[in-house]
Amino acid sequence: MRLLNRSAGRLSRHRRGPVAGLVVLLLGLLMAGGLYAAFAPAQADSSASSEEQVAQGRDLFLVSCAFCHGQNGEGVPTQDGNQLGPSLVGVGAAAVDFQVGTGRMPMVQPGAQAPEKPPVFTDDEIAALGAYVASLGPGPAVPDESDYSTEGMTDEERQAAIVRGGQIFLTNCTACHNFEGSGGAMPRGGYAPKIRGVEPRYIYEALLTGPQNMPNFGNGNLSPDEKRDVIAYLGSLDEMPSYGGFGLGGLGPVPEGLAAWIGGIGILVGAAVWIAAHTTRSSKKKVEA
Amino acid sequence: MSTPPAITDGHDDGHDEPVDDNLPARDDLFANPGLPEHHWRPTDVDPKAEKRAERQVATLFGLSAICTILLIVSYFAFSIGEDPDTFAGLGSSNLFIGLSLAGALLFIGIGVIQWARKLMADQEIVEYRHPAASSDEDRKATLEALSLGLEESGVGRRPLVRNSLLGAVGLLGLPAIVMLRDLGPTPSQVGPGKKYDYPGAGIEHTIWAPGMRVVRDVVGTPIKPSDLQIGDLVNAEPEGIFNGGEDGEPLEGVVLQINKSKGAVVLVRMQPEEIIPGKGRENWSIDGITCYSKICTHVGCPISLYERTTHHLLCPCHQSTFDLADSARVVFGPAARPLPQLPLMLDDEGYLVAQRDFDEPVGPSFWERG
Numbered sequence: 246m247r248l249l250n251r252s253a254g255r256l257s258r259h260r261r262g263p264v265a266g267l268v269v270l271l272l273g274l275l276m277a278g279g280l281y282a283a284f285a286p287a288q289a290d291s292s293a294s295s296e297e298q299v300a301q302g303r304d305l306f307l308v309s310c311a312f313c314h315g316q317n318g319e320g321v322p323t324q325d326g327n328q329l330g331p332s333l334v335g336v337g338a339a340a341v342d343f344q345v346g347t348g349r350m351p352m353v354q355p356g357a358q359a360p361e362k363p364p365v366f367t368d369d370e371i372a373a374l375g376a377y378v379a380s381l382g383p384g385p386a387v388p389d390e391s392d393y394s395t396e397g398m399t400d401e402e403r404q405a406a407i408v409r410g411g412q413i414f415l416t417n418c419t420a421c422h423n424f425e426g427s428g429g430a431m432p433r434g435g436y437a438p439k440i441r442g443v444e445p446r447y448i449y450e451a452l453l454t455g456p457q458n459m460p461n462f463g464n465g466n467l468s469p470d471e472k473r474d475v476i477a478y479l480g481s482l483d484e485m486p487s488y489g490g491f492g493l494g495g496l497g498p499v500p501e502g503l504a505a506w507i508g509g510i511g512i513l514v515g516a517a518v519w520i521a522a523h524t525t526r527s528s529k530k531k532v533e534a
Numbered sequence: 535m536s537t538p539p540a541i542t543d544g545h546d547d548g549h550d551e552p553v554d555d556n557l558p559a560r561d562d563l564f565a566n567p568g569l570p571e572h573h574w575r576p577t578d579v580d581p582k583a584e585k586r587a588e589r590q591v592a593t594l595f596g597l598s599a600i601c602t603i604l605l606i607v608s609y610f611a612f613s614i615g616e617d618p619d620t621f622a623g624l625g626s627s628n629l630f631i632g633l634s635l636a637g638a639l640l641f642i643g644i645g646v647i648q649w650a651r652k653l654m655a656d657q658e659i660v661e662y663r664h665p666a667a668s669s670d671e672d673r674k675a676t677l678e679a680l681s682l683g684l685e686e687s688g689v690g691r692r693p694l695v696r697n698s699l700l701g702a703v704g705l706l707g708l709p710a711i712v713m714l715r716d717l718g719p720t721p722s723q724v725g726p727g728k729k730y731d732y733p734g735a736g737i738e739h740t741i742w743a744p745g746m747r748v749v750r751d752v753v754g755t756p757i758k759p760s761d762l763q764i765g766d767l768v769n770a771e772p773e774g775i776f777n778g779g780e781d782g783e784p785l786e787g788v789v790l791q792i793n794k795s796k797g798a799v800v801l802v803r804m805q806p807e808e809i810i811p812g813k814g815r816e817n818w819s820i821d822g823i824t825c826y827s828k829i830c831t832h833v834g835c836p837i838s839l840y841e842r843t844t845h846h847l848l849c850p851c852h853q854s855t856f857d858l859a860d861s862a863r864v865v866f867g868p869a870a871r872p873l874p875q876l877p878l879m880l881d882d883e884g885y886l887v888a889q890r891d892f893d894e895p896v897g898p899s900f901w902e903r904g
Contacts, residue, residue: 416752420850460766460767460840466767471753524575526575527574527578529576
């Protein structure tokens with residue numbers, strides 16, 4: 246007790262010093278801040294900025310998305326009961342990050358396919374839109390890089406992941422996206438896009454949210470590890486040499502047949518015509534021996 | 535080099551031909567101008583050019599030989615298999631064997647063409663058209679020989695010999711049909727309690743049984759309804775292929791392949807109110823989760839091209855399209871029957887299981903099915 250009194254007295258001597266007011270003020274602020282951080286709800290410190298983000302996202306949404314998706318993201322039905330734009334309640338930030346980040350949304354015009362194009366929003370604006378759409382209802386969040394990265398795996402683990410990912414890919418994805426991920430045709434003018442060379446984040450988000458006509462492969466359907474393996478397999482396809490020669494886009498027998506018939510046989514016919522059409526003749530007469 | 539033979543018109547004297555009223559009158563007013571003068575090639579008239587062409591041809595054949603040697607060298611030089619040599623992203627072995635073989639053949643081809651066009655004899659000849667039929671005498675002689683043969687063999691006079699020969703030759707076709715049996719067991723020999731019996735045997739049955747879990751393909755994990763969201767598609771298999779062997783071992787070999795190909799299903803979840811339940815199928819789905827055979831009823835392709843917004847399942851082989859919200863009704867394409875639906879229920883632990891096997895055979899139609 247005496248020790249405490251002594252140190253308090255020593256402190257007290259400085260109470261009228263020139264910086265005492267400043268120090269007390271600082272201490273008070275630190276205490277208040279520390280107590281608030283310790284006892285306030287977990288996301289309280291981010292809530293102010295995320296509220297701003299949601300507001301910014303709503304502004305962007307009203308300008309660019311509301312025409313088809315409704316002023317509150319509730320969707321706009323057409324007269325015959327179809328959707329001009331589907332409801333966005335519960336699609337989550339992952340869907341926004343995929344659709345807007347790959348330029349599929351906003352669509353130029355409604356149609357069978359939402360083609361990929363250069364994105365029209367910056368990353369911050371996409372995040373704001375995502376925050377707004379996520380605020381409409383609970384949905385999948387934008388995945389973290391650790392969800393789909395194979396960093397930190399040993400070579401053997403990575404190889405096992407690629408093998409398993411390949412089996413899952415061949416079972417679930419090749420039907421529409423082709424055995425090399427080159428994409429393919431779908432009914433009524435749509436198509437399943439090429440998924441080679443796509444950022445892993447977007448593949449993960451597409452699996453999670455099922456864009457347009459694609460079925461979902463949610464985390465209960467394909468576990469996050471299985472999704473990671475599929476992405477690892479797709480990445481491994483890019484590293485593989487095309488051993489048998491030119492892949493011709495990996496599209497199967499149609500381009501191969503076109504190459505053989507038009508390229509191969511075309512060159513042969515052209516060469517035959519050229520050979521038959523060209524002869525040098527001399528105007529000299531033969532000297533009789 | 536010899537002189538080419540004199541050019542004649544090689545034509546029979548036309549004046550002897552009978553005059554046919556249907557033919558236009560011959561126009562003898564104009565003299566036949568004959569063929570234009572023959573121009574020689576440089577190699578025919580210039581010995582230097584001839585020598586040069588000879589060297590060219592020999593060089594081309596030599597290049598072909600070099601390519602063949604390169605082919606043999608590349609066969610041994612480049613490694614294949616696990617860690618192959620690559621060149622510009624292509625497999626070196628394939629690439630260089632292919633290129634050198636192409637070169638070896640191509641240079642022989644170019645050399646032969648060069649030889650024929652520059653050095654081989656240069657003659658112009660004229661060939662006139664003649665009737666394609668044989669002469670009347672030849673035709674008559676052939677017919678006479680034929681009828682003489684028929685007469686002497688007595689085919690017409692001895693019907694017993696003729697008919698027994700026809701019978702014997704016809705019967706010789708039968709063994710080919712009988713031996714088709716060796717292609718495999720007939721459907722009547724395969725099935726429960728028959729000669730060939732194994733899990734899921736027979737075209738009328740699959741391995742699905744009451745209470746068998748629906749598991750994810752490849753990984754074999756069971757599925758709870760809470761795992762699936764609206765719009766989910768699961769390519770699933772019967773749990774029996776993972777534990778249906780002796781002592782709960784996974785199936786193997788042919789039996790595994792047969793059961794994978796017959797038991798494969800797709801599991802989809804949609805809004806429960808979107809489903810139009812078929813008659814007697816009201817309790818076959820659980821909270822909008824329905825399960826159909828993955829094998830197309832047209833010619834048996836596995837199908838999983840699913841569109842979540844339309845609930846249509848498209849077969850990539852011939853574009854048969856099935857509406858999974860409406861008992862897999864055929865909405866387009868050559869398939870004649872809807873996909874068989876697997877009745878679902880939950881087991882004690884809450885996993886999706888089959889109520890029983892499919893009510894109808896999976897896959898394409900067959901004669902006995904009616």
